[in-house]
Amino acid sequence: MKGKCYIQGMAAISPQPTFEGDIFSAPLVHTDSNLLACIEPDYKPFVPGNSLRRMTRVLKMGLTTALKCLQESGVATPGPIITGTGKGSLQDTERFIKEIEDYKETALNPTPFIQSTYNSVNGLIALQQKCTAYNNTFVHRGFSFENALLDSMMLIQEGEPHTLTGAFEEITAEHFYIKSRIGYWKSESTDSRELYKHLSPGTIAGEGAVFFTLAGTPTQQSYAAISGFKMLYKPVPGKLTATLKNFTTHADLIVTGRNGDSNFEHYYQELDNCFPDTPQLPFKHLCGEYDTAGAFGLWLSAHILKAQQVPQQWFSMFNQLPEHINSILFYNHFYGEQHVMILLERV
Amino acid sequence: MEELKKKLKEQIIEALNLQDTKPADIDDNAPLFGEGLGLDSIDSLELMVLLERQYHIKVEDPREGRKILQSVQSMAEFIQSKQPA
Numbered sequence A: 001m002k003g004k005c006y007i008q009g010m011a012a013i014s015p016q017p018t019f020e021g022d023i024f025s026a027p028l029v030h031t032d033s034n035l036l037a038c039i040e041p042d043y044k045p046f047v048p049g050n051s052l053r054r055m056t057r058v059l060k061m062g063l064t065t066a067l068k069c070l071q072e073s074g075v076a077t078p079g080p081i082i083t084g085t086g087k088g089s090l091q092d093t094e095r096f097i098k099e100i101e102d103y104k105e106t107a108l109n110p111t112p113f114i115q116s117t118y119n120s121v122n123g124l125i126a127l128q129q130k131c132t133a134y135n136n137t138f139v140h141r142g143f144s145f146e147n148a149l150l151d152s153m154m155l156i157q158e159g160e161p162h163t164l165t166g167a168f169e170e171i172t173a174e175h176f177y178i179k180s181r182i183g184y185w186k187s188e189s190t191d192s193r194e195l196y197k198h199l200s201p202g203t204i205a206g207e208g209a210v211f212f213t214l215a216g217t218p219t220q221q222s223y224a225a226i227s228g229f230k231m232l233y234k235p236v237p238g239k240l241t242a243t244l245k246n247f248t249t250h251a252d253l254i255v256t257g258r259n260g261d262s263n264f265e266h267y268y269q270e271l272d273n274c275f276p277d278t279p280q281l282p283f284k285h286l287c288g289e290y291d292t293a294g295a296f297g298l299w300l301s302a303h304i305l306k307a308q309q310v311p312q313q314w315f316s317m318f319n320q321l322p323e324h325i326n327s328i329l330f331y332n333h334f335y336g337e338q339h340v341m342i343l344l345e346r347v
Numbered sequence B: 001m002e003e004l005k006k007k008l009k010e011q012i013i014e015a016l017n018l019q020d021t022k023p024a025d026i027d028d029n030a031p032l033f034g035e036g037l038g039l040d041s042i043d044s045l046e047l048m049v050l051l052e053r054q055y056h057i058k059v060e061d062p063r064e065g066r067k068i069l070q071s072v073q074s075m076a077e078f079i080q081s082k083q084p085a
Helices: A057-073 A090-102 A110-115 A120-129 A141-157 A173-181 A192-197 A239-246 A265-274 A293-307 B002-016 B041-055 B062-068 B072-082
Strands: A005-013 A081-084 A135-138 A162-169 A208-215 A224-233 A253-256 A280-282 A327-334 A338-345
Touching: A005 A057, A005 A141, A005 A293, A057 A090, A057 A120, A057 A162, A057 A208, A081 A120, A081 A141, A090 A110, A090 A173, A110 B041, A120 A135, A135 A141, A141 A162, A141 A208, A141 A224, A141 A293, A141 A327, A141 A338, A162 A293, A208 A293, A224 A239, A224 A293, A239 A265, A239 A338, A253 A265, A253 A293, A265 A327, A293 A327, A293 A338, B002 B041, B002 B072, B041 B062, B041 B072, B062 B072
Parallel strands: A081 A135, A081 A162, A253 A280, A253 A327
Antiparallel strands: A005 A208, A005 A224, A162 A208, A224 A338, A327 A338
């Protein structure tokens, strides 16, 4: 990677109480329904009521998270807006498809059609903030957020002072059912707090919206620097280990996307073998599994680096953590296909 | 006619998800767009769909639509004119 980029501000709506207050004292939210749903805030302070009435859940979550992130970063009008989403607004898509069938392709509501497009959240942010700069949404399954991040870093390299970069995903009952039919979720009811003890096929579902303000220069309020980044698609045996070993820079902590899915556990075992002495923190018991869960992992890693502490109440099952955390290696993959490694450093 | 207007107001509130509005808040003759309820162009499409689904009336001419969707009163008059005597 040519140069670093810095996380200047961030916000998250997730199944944990992450939107407001101090995450280091927020309680751990858990479930045994195999589905971690977001805790939604009051949207009215962020979005005018007349606009809210038309929006479905993920649009409200995405837009509000983006606005909170800008507010936290002190940026009034964003420059480029770059996001990633695997599925976009599922609620709108499902409603639109159902109406095609119910009304025999006639008399279709325009709103779910318009909002089912993946770039709706980006459009809403730009409209509300009157931003006419670069605006792009990446839809690449488990690489959606990562491509948004890569695009943002390249823009910063080219001289953009800052970008608004994020990801959003929602789970619906319909989508949960469809994915359960192809073995995405565990067949047995699993307590999310004990996810890593239940090594069996499938994992637990999740959702969330996370936004970052990225910049080319650090300030006192920077959370972390992104100093290394690598994506691998369906790595052949040995390729993952070889790539992980390239991150030989000493990482004090590894944040991993481990999710209790025995079908893909071998990838995390490769990680264990590469870094046997580095403590690891898995995060999927907090947010569940979804295409852009990596954004939540990055958000958590940046918080840990800035605060120099781990939200202990969320990780009571782990007790060996380093005193000083100067760098974090983040590793995640999406059902064995899209793998990402990000190196974060303390600013 | 009064019954039709009351029903129409309820249908508009539901179709457009006007959460804080009650049928009594909508004046029969107040403009639906701009002032009044402050609806916009997407709402006008939603109202066209409402007419088609609930009353089986398809508005083919957009210029005609502008007149029909002026107020609850104009919508109700249009619906009544299309209903069999």
